[in-house]
Every structure is written in structure tokens, then in C-alpha cells.
Amino acid sequence: MNANDKYVTLADLEPRRAELTALRRQFHQHPELAFEEFDTASSVAALLTQWGFEVTTGVAGTGVVGTLKLGHSQRTLGLRADMDALPITEENAFGHASLHPGKMHACGHDGHMVMLLGAAQFLAATRRFDGTLQLIFQPAEERGFDSGAKRMVEGGLFDRFPCDAVFAMHNHPGRPAGQFMSRSGEFMAAGDRVFITIKGVGGHAARPHLAQDPVVGAASIVMALQTVVARNVPPDQTAVVTIGTIQGGKALNVIPSEVTLGLSVRSFDPTVRALLRNRITDIVQLQAASLGLSAEIDYVEGYPVVKNSEWETRFALQVAAELVGDDQVDGNMDVQTGSEDFGYMLQARPGCLVRIGNGAAQLNKMLHNPGYDFNDENLVTGAAFWARLVERFFSTAAVQ
Incomplete structure (x- = not known):
């Protein structure tokens, strides 16, 4: 813990870099398609259980929700990561390439999971918040229709696992690694x-x-x-x-x-x-x-517009700026014509989707490309962001 900051910093997560990298590459080697994330969900559930979360499996088929309640506050917070891969044959030759022909983590969901799991491990160990945290590991974001978020919300996700607000993060190739971007209002198509x-x-x-x-x-x-x-x-x-x-x-x-x-x-x-x-x-x-x-x-008709709530967006960007500096945060990113089923969750609860740069070197290997790979440099940054957002959200300073 940095004595000059009462909330988590990058230095606090740095000792876990090798562990997070190994886990991310393991997920990358074993991709599973929409609503088939059985082994992935089992791995996520086992880790959350090991760290002391109350774990619910089988949510909307293969979804997992980990709940950690500390203290006496009635406030609740949801953080979401997607788990599914794409029906693409990987062209990368590195050691952690997909072992399943025709299936590949070509959108970085392997990294999304590990950033959230890194935060989960840290928060369960430090226990420095007062409230109820819901970690939502969602299936089938890539499906395009009748997706994991839609099924979760229609199945009573927020009745079973109350959330005052919900946040998600997606990697963004072509922008510097570790840079955070978002905007209030309509963000993704x-x-x-x-x-x-x-x-x-x-x-x-x-x-x-x-x-x-x-x-x-x-x-x-x-x-x-x-x-x-x-x-x-x-x-x-x-x-x-x-x-x-x-x-x-x-x-x-x-x-x-x-x-x-x-x-x-x-x-x-x-x-x-x-x-x-x-x-x-x-x-x-x-x-x-x-x-x-x-x-x-x-x-x-597929995914709705991702419409970020004003306060939650401002809050997420403030947390990012505290972590990496104002010059690494873009709060007025251009609207993105890609779609995201996190929009279903934002129709039900206020929240924000942020994007994290995956590195300029990835510019010619965009999302859904057979040569794509999540940038492991982001694992510590993303995990620290989630952990700090939780600590800040449940502090009195975070109340609207």
C-alpha cells in the first residue's frame, strides 16, 4: 500500500504481473464460443471461490457471478467482464496461441476476464471497502443477438444481484496501452x-x-x-x-x-x-x-446503443486519471460504430463502459483479426483500475 494514497495504486498490483500474464495466456489457449464457456466459467468460479467470494454459476447458461459483501453499507456495485471467443482460426505462432482450431480470443475477452480477476484477488485480500460487490462474468457477448447480457438481464440479474451502478471495460487497439477512454451519453452503436x-x-x-x-x-x-x-x-x-x-x-x-x-x-x-x-x-x-x-x-434487431450515464462516466474517468494521470485519459472519445451488448445492462442500471488502449503496435491487427492478441501490459493497469474504482465507489467521497 502506497503511504501517500489510501486507495490502490499500480505499484500495489505490480507483484501480480507474472501471475496475471500466465492466467491470461491460459485463457487465450483455451477459447470457447458463445454459451459454450463451460471450462472458462469453471476456472473463473474456482478462483473466485478460492478467494472467498460467494459464487453463483449457471447464470444465463454459463455465466458466473461472484459476490463479496463487506461491512454494513447497503450500497452495491457491479463490474462486468465478457468470456466468449470468436469462430476464427488463429494465425499467431506464439506459444500461447489457441489450441482449438476455429476458435480464438480475437477480441481480448481473455484480458477482460483477467483484469477483473486480478482486482477480485486484490480486493478479497485487502478487504478495504464497505458494501456489496458483484463481479459479473458474462457469456456470449459476441453472438450479435439473444446474447449473454440480454439473457442475464431478462433472467433477473439485477434482482438476484442488486447493483446501484454497473461498469465494464473493453480493450481498444490503436491507442497507447494503459490509456483510458470513454464519453458520456451515446458511446457505441x-x-x-x-x-x-x-x-x-x-x-x-x-x-x-x-x-x-x-x-x-x-x-x-x-x-x-x-x-x-x-x-x-x-x-x-x-x-x-x-x-x-x-x-x-x-x-x-x-x-x-x-x-x-x-x-x-x-x-x-x-x-x-x-x-x-x-x-x-x-x-x-x-x-x-x-x-x-x-x-x-x-x-x-440486435444490441441497443451503449449509453453511458453522466455521473458514472465522470466518476470512472476521475478514477482513471488518479491512477495513470490526466494525460492518459480521454473523456471525449469519438462515438464507436461497433456494438456491445453491455447496452442491455445500461438500459437497466446506470453505468459506464470504458475502453483501455491496447497499444499502437496493434493498429494493423484490429479486433476480430486472426492475428490479434490482448496486450499483457494492460493487466496490472486494468486490475488496479477496477480495484481502485471499487474502493472509491464505496467511499463517502463517491456518493453522488
Whole structure:
């Protein structure tokens, strides 16, 4: 404990660096996909139990909640880390690369877990707070719909494990390691998924006049969809429409009977979100009809906007500045067009998602890249941040 600071500092967690690094690399070697995090959850639960937390498993399937109640305060706090990996085959050749082909921690969730576990171990040992701490290890953040946070909240997470506020952290490649970033209000986009099936009449490639070609229809629809943001969304609003998949046909001399498209749609404003849905639906149906085709649309509303609460954001950034200095904290980060299911938790409780820089060296290996890896330099910084946030939150100075 630093005699000049009554709250945890980086120096207090530094002796645990090697231990945290080994644990992070162990998680990286053994990735598990959404709602399949059985071994991961078991490891998390065993560590929390060893350190004296009351542990609840099987929350929303594979989720784990560790509860530590100290003193007599009625105040409660939730901290969340995600556990799942992605269906990606890792291309890294280092010693801790994934041992499971087709599965990889390409978004840094292995680091998210260990930063929170590092704080858990420290807080359980020092016991320097008065209140109830809920550590939420969530499954299936990467699923895109019907995700872990959604199932947890709908299953009564905050009734079973009360939280006055809830916080989360995500790594951010391209910014210096250990730098903290966030913003109050809308921070990360709502994310919707659209599945389109264009149906025609298949036939011989040499006789296209006897078929109704869904490939031409798909091409027409792809181009027309590029006008949605450019010509329908107000210039002062942010939106993204990306066609991520096109599938149809198996032979050069065959006109297929159907083609499928997959879209990712991002927005921040409810009115814009509704506009995007209406325009995409109209364009697809009308373009298909103009070519004598039909179209089926499955429009799946995904994660809500991550909207950070004002006080909780200011508080988290203040804690970060105390830990690493004002020059390493950005409280007005640009809005992020990626999506995060932590938005479901923020719909239920006030809170904040912060981002921690993963290092400039990662700039060309962004999230969800087969060459990505969490920066182990962040483990001590992230663990100290969480521990200090807990100590500060439960102090009288942290009361709104």
C-alpha cells in the first residue's frame, strides 16, 4: 500500500504481473464460443471461490457471478467482464496461441476476464471497502443477438444481484496501452442484422431469357443499398449499412434460383434506426419486384446503443486519471460504430463502459483479426483500475 494514497495504486498490483500474464495466456489457449464457456466459467468460479467470494454459476447458461459483501453499507456495485471467443482460426505462432482450431480470443475477452480477476484477488485480500460487490462474468457477448447480457438481464440479474451502478471495460487497439477512454451519453452503436433471400427462377446460363436471375437482383440491391446512408440519413447523424455476405450459385453455367445477402446495420438514434429499417426493406422489395423477383427479409434487431450515464462516466474517468494521470485519459472519445451488448445492462442500471488502449503496435491487427492478441501490459493497469474504482465507489467521497 502506497503511504501517500489510501486507495490502490499500480505499484500495489505490480507483484501480480507474472501471475496475471500466465492466467491470461491460459485463457487465450483455451477459447470457447458463445454459451459454450463451460471450462472458462469453471476456472473463473474456482478462483473466485478460492478467494472467498460467494459464487453463483449457471447464470444465463454459463455465466458466473461472484459476490463479496463487506461491512454494513447497503450500497452495491457491479463490474462486468465478457468470456466468449470468436469462430476464427488463429494465425499467431506464439506459444500461447489457441489450441482449438476455429476458435480464438480475437477480441481480448481473455484480458477482460483477467483484469477483473486480478482486482477480485486484490480486493478479497485487502478487504478495504464497505458494501456489496458483484463481479459479473458474462457469456456470449459476441453472438450479435439473444446474447449473454440480454439473457442475464431478462433472467433477473439485477434482482438476484442488486447493483446501484454497473461498469465494464473493453480493450481498444490503436491507442497507447494503459490509456483510458470513454464519453458520456451515446458511446457505441446499436447493431442490427438483416438476412435477405432473393428468389427467382433458375436456368441455363446460355438461356438467361428463360430464367429470372436472382444474381442480377442481388447486384442491383447491393448498389441501391449504398444510397440509404448517403441520401436518407441526416448528415449530422451516424449510421452504417454494410453488406457482409453474398451467397448464391455453384456452377458457371447455371443461373441459381436464389441468392442470399447478409447485412450489418449500425446507428445511434432511435429515429435513424427505424428509418434504416424502413428504407432497407423498401429498397429490397422494390428492386426485386422491378426484376420479376421476390425477396424475403428477416430483420433482427440486435444490441441497443451503449449509453453511458453522466455521473458514472465522470466518476470512472476521475478514477482513471488518479491512477495513470490526466494525460492518459480521454473523456471525449469519438462515438464507436461497433456494438456491445453491455447496452442491455445500461438500459437497466446506470453505468459506464470504458475502453483501455491496447497499444499502437496493434493498429494493423484490429479486433476480430486472426492475428490479434490482448496486450499483457494492460493487466496490472486494468486490475488496479477496477480495484481502485471499487474502493472509491464505496467511499463517502463517491456518493453522488
